[in-house]
Amino acid sequence: MTAPSIAIVGAGPSGCYLAQALRKQWAEARIDIFDRLPVPFGLVRYGVAPDHPGTKAVTRQFERLFERDGIGFHGNLTLGRDFTLDELREAYDVVALATGLAADRRLGIPGDDLPGVYGAGALTRRLNDHPDEQGMRPDLGRRAVIIGQGNVGIDVLRLLSKPEAAFEGSELSPEALAACRATPLARLDIVGRSSAAEAKCDAAMLRELGRLAGLSFHFHAPLPAPESVEDQAVSLRLAAFHELAERHTESHTESNGCQIHFHFGWTPEAVLGEARVEAVRFHGGESGRETLELAADSLITAIGFAQHDPDLPGAPDAPRPDDQGRLAPGLYCTGWLRRGPRGTIPENRQDARAVAATIAADLVADRAERPLGRPGAAALPAAAIARATDFAGWKRIQAVEAAEAPAGRLCRRIPDLARLLEIAQATPVGGP
Numbered sequence: 001m002t003a004p005s006i007a008i009v010g011a012g013p014s015g016c017y018l019a020q021a022l023r024k025q026w027a028e029a030r031i032d033i034f035d036r037l038p039v040p041f042g043l044v045r046y047g048v049a050p051d052h053p054g055t056k057a058v059t060r061q062f063e064r065l066f067e068r069d070g071i072g073f074h075g076n077l078t079l080g081r082d083f084t085l086d087e088l089r090e091a092y093d094v095v096a097l098a099t100g101l102a103a104d105r106r107l108g109i110p111g112d113d114l115p116g117v118y119g120a121g122a123l124t125r126r127l128n129d130h131p132d133e134q135g136m137r138p139d140l141g142r143r144a145v146i147i148g149q150g151n152v153g154i155d156v157l158r159l160l161s162k163p164e165a166a167f168e169g170s171e172l173s174p175e176a177l178a179a180c181r182a183t184p185l186a187r188l189d190i191v192g193r194s195s196a197a198e199a200k201c202d203a204a205m206l207r208e209l210g211r212l213a214g215l216s217f218h219f220h221a222p223l224p225a226p227e228s229v230e231d232q233a234v235s236l237r238l239a240a241f242h243e244l245a246e247r248h249t250e251s252h253t254e255s256n257g258c259q260i261h262f263h264f265g266w267t268p269e270a271v272l273g274e275a276r277v278e279a280v281r282f283h284g285g286e287s288g289r290e291t292l293e294l295a296a297d298s299l300i301t302a303i304g305f306a307q308h309d310p311d312l313p314g315a316p317d318a319p320r321p322d323d324q325g326r327l328a329p330g331l332y333c334t335g336w337l338r339r340g341p342r343g344t345i346p347e348n349r350q351d352a353r354a355v356a357a358t359i360a361a362d363l364v365a366d367r368a369e370r371p372l373g374r375p376g377a378a379a380l381p382a383a384a385i386a387r388a389t390d391f392a393g394w395k396r397i398q399a400v401e402a403a404e405a406p407a408g409r410l411c412r413r414i415p416d417l418a419r420l421l422e423i424a425q426a427t428p429v430g431g432p
Contacts, residue, residue, distance in 0.1 A: 012042020014335025111271030141297020148302030214257025393424030
């Protein structure tokens, strides 16, 4: 069987894992991965907390992918601006969308658009020096509320309360930290709908909080005993909550750092304020009919992600994928775009393998109706391809970011899009 030409839109973990899986199916296939940014790796580069460089280490295996013959990176190209989806489908035998879900989901309650309301995704991108978020200078004040107790909410809590000296060895730039923490927070309330046993955060994330100096932890509901539940993950999470609570009562009652308050079983009802956030009202509690009002200078939502691009799955009028990720003949989606904003980066590998198997089966079944042999990138608008950055350009960016690392940091990410393009598109010494 002739190897297909394959286009993947999105160079984050979903797209890279899919390219890996498809390359195993067809060693000779030409696979082109497109991204709107001049740099690859998407969520890994800009969505993982910058003080978790170990999680970002997966990019090393993705780099080996791009170093192989027949796999190309085309950055600085946007679907809908530089070429249409129809043009892409005409040029390639297979098109797979792996653009993820980047928009922070709204609360959908009165006041959720007040100044002082920030999405956890946008805040994390700002801390990672994403070019799109450089205008964001959040005014968090002295007291913030976080809604959402999953790992993203715990990430934000840690990044906003962690002592500055503890960021040594991370990828967090001093400039990004200063932009997001202009005033030290005195109090952080983190609120979730679920009980402590049902909270979506991992025990390891909570234990990491417990290792930070200068913080005190307060729980506004009794915590179940870890031994009272059979599920091991739940038991470990409850044990981690108990460790935080005990740390406060034993030695951190008079902490000079940020006070962190956990509230379980509360549903947001309204964001209160005139010109900006002043408080957040919840209902729930033990009876389900109680009311809680928390004073706040700012509110951070960590309740998931959504897709607002009308041309992609997830938008109200967009086609929905079937269970295998099919959107139309020769058109597929993978990762969060297929199954919604659930799961970790490694889970995207399993998803990619399943979608790759579907693509392989479809190409065999449909080869009479859809013969292979489409030309790939050569059939796309020449002006668009001329603007593209490549993997060699990414390596130049990577080298500059490492060379410019401030003391105590692994790198200094370049936040300016124009400078990223200048470095990526520079002619190498000795080149043509």
